[in-house]
Amino acid sequence: MDDEKTLQEELCLPILLADRVLKSAHEAESSKLECADLAHQVDRLSQMLRSAVRIAAASPSLYERPVRRIAADVAKNLDRALTLVRKCKHSGVLRQVFSITTAADFRKVSSLLESSIGDMKWLLSVFESDGANLSLPPIASNDPILSWVWSYIATIQMGQLRDRVEAASSLVSLARDNDRNKKIIVDEGGVTPLLKLLKEGSSAEAQIAAANALFHIATDQERVRTVIELNGIPMIVSVLGDSPMRVQAAVVRLVAEMAELDPIAQVDFARENVTRPLVSLLAMDTVLDEPKPQPGKPSIHSLVINKELVGKGANSSTRLGSFSSNHYHSDGSSRGGHYRKDREREVESPEVKLNLKVGCAEALWKLCRACLLNSRKVTETKGLICLAKIVHKEVGELQLNCLMTVMEIAAVAESNPELRRSAFKPNSPAAKAVVDQLMRVIQEEGNPDLQIPAIKAIGSLARTFAARETRIVGPLVARLGNVNVDVATEAAIALGKFVCLENFNRVEHSKTIIEFNGVPSLMRLLKATDRTNELAHLHCLELLCYLALHVGNSKALEQAQVLSTLEGELVLLWHKIQI
Structure with a gap:
């Protein structure tokens, strides 16, 4: 409900309370000196509040978050002041007994009002300097990060271009420190002005700063969803399609981060056809x-x-x-x-x-x-x-x-x-x-980091290859004997997809594996992974079982004593189950 109120409505309540405090202070019949002091503070607050209203009316792009927070806190303190000064309007002995005020009460309320004056002074200085104010308001005395975030966001939203770039870079520094800072930036409305700065294209430096800030803020699924909900993905894709290369480099990093963290971001990027500018x-x-035309039926x-x-x-x-x-x-x-x-x-x-x-x-x-x-x-x-x-x-x-x-x-x-x-x-x-x-x-290639994804890709495509595709199966069999166990294991997994029950050409592929002398290499890999890598060991067993199932009468399987090996594995598995 608070978010539905306009900024002027938010400021009307403390102004109204201030007027009531002034009226009650003038009508006080006891503690008149103390009430006069409070009235002086309240009058200063009232003037500041009215100045804030004028600024809000004249600035449609005003950063509202600190205004609402401070206005709510000022209203609470003015309400306490109003309760206190009303006690000073006596009308009878009995009311005097139940309306006792002490000097400590006045000191406490005066201190609260002074804090509110400090908050309003800071707020007005932020607006007058277009956000560039890193002083500490009393409301943020226990959390300095909050005031810095307010100041940086206000600068991005209202400041000059150079100041906006510096403020976005400052948010990057804060976001790098810890996740709490990232949450504060998001909670205080920092994503929207950053997206606006990115989309405006005022300068390459501004866009890069905005993209870097979003990259360091959107580091978990919840914050990525915030960017999505604020219609950030269409803005990001539009910038990617028509910006200097330095800007595009920063934006693609943001795209990759969001896509990795959230499947909804993947789909939304697809709807905006982000793959086309990327390719x-x-x-x-x-x-x-250009693809050469094929005779007969054209390809997809x-x-x-x-x-x-x-x-x-x-x-x-x-x-x-x-x-x-x-x-x-x-x-x-x-x-x-x-x-x-x-x-x-x-x-x-x-x-x-x-x-x-x-x-x-x-x-x-x-x-x-x-x-x-x-x-x-x-x-x-x-x-x-x-x-x-x-x-x-x-x-x-x-x-x-x-x-x-x-x-x-x-x-x-x-x-x-x-x-x-x-x-x-x-x-x-x-x-x-x-x-x-x-x-x-x-x-x-001799680099396992390159070989492994290539082998995985070939394994995923196993059902697209013809029955006697030795050009594909042969090199995979050779990798079973690779010195790197991870490469050899991925080769076993890929070959398992060539001979699994879902592959129509499983029998022919099984024969090809045996023809390329794959059984001895597979048996060595099976022994090598026996105690060191249980998952790799299971994949080797799976491939061996498929080979025995499809070409069980093969001499290569008999010479390698595959049957006795599988029986031994079955006994070990039985013992594990019993334990």
């Missing part, structure tokens, strides 16, 4: 080959592109052209502001461009994790081809983030047949490019 930025300076990939071209008319050239490394408009027409942006990109340092690409890849990774909508949107553009090319030519964090994105899309496709068939159709150029790079990483 566009990721693909800058990268030449994306080409159908999607043709639908974009035919269904969207002139705008489609802008959208698809945005993935070009040179122009946002593929036909060269109506370049306008995009030409200016291209010129700005040409003068940006390689470090800024790389930082932006790394952030875009991370954002796509977090957006696609367990999210069908975002995964589909990436695959419906040139996203897969872009990711494949970057995995091929880049190194370091950018390459890793792109691999993680592919891994997440493949994981979603594993549980969604429609996406698996449309995006990873074997004769699709995009799917072929992705699989080729995944296999190259598995075979040629």
